[in-house]
Amino acid sequence: GENVEQHPSTLSVQEGDSAVIKCTYSDSASNYFPWYKQELGKRPQLIIDIRSNVGEKKDQRIAVTLNKTAKHFSLHITETQPEDSAVYFCAASNGWYGGSQGNLIFGKGTKLSVKP
């Protein structure tokens, strides 16, 4: 089955700096890669996602890149702000391939701290 590895487990940056979180996946059939932000005690919130037919996607200060050959994808946050502090989870899914219903396999999470 799919396995998703996420690094680093913790990341501390100064406000205004960039933050990069990296994930690798094992199943070449995976074709959907969302990123979720989870604040303490709250639900995971989808912040950006990318599908395998695209190499990069950007939404304001957040971008995701995907390298299908190397089976890795990354989250980039620019101009970080204290409110970006949270745990970020990457996930992978093979969508609706082979009768699957797009179940998400998550990485272990990265705790991002943005210091003012």
Place this chain on the structure above:
Amino acid sequence: EPEVTQTPSHQVTQMGQEVILRCVPISNHLYFYWYRQILGQKVEFLVSFYNNEISEKSEIFDDQFSVERPDGSNFTLKIRSTKLEDSAMYFCASSEGDETQYFGPGTRLLVL
């Protein structure tokens, strides 16, 4: 913006007791999921559900677990005889048929 809702927010139970966790998916969504997150760990897939049937389940989802859509709005997860290791946050999610899944706020289950 419509959101997935879950009740209760917290549940404390004794080992061996049955619990039912309830979810109301987003109204036009047809695909439903349960995930769990043990404190400090990653989110883990339990089960997916569509058209009143389980689509897929993980190794965690053993015979002690069941899911049901008892009416047009609720989606439930039942644990028949809870164990200490079932203590976790349980998240319901729903999707309208593309890959995007929206998560509920979770139910924190504590088994004593």
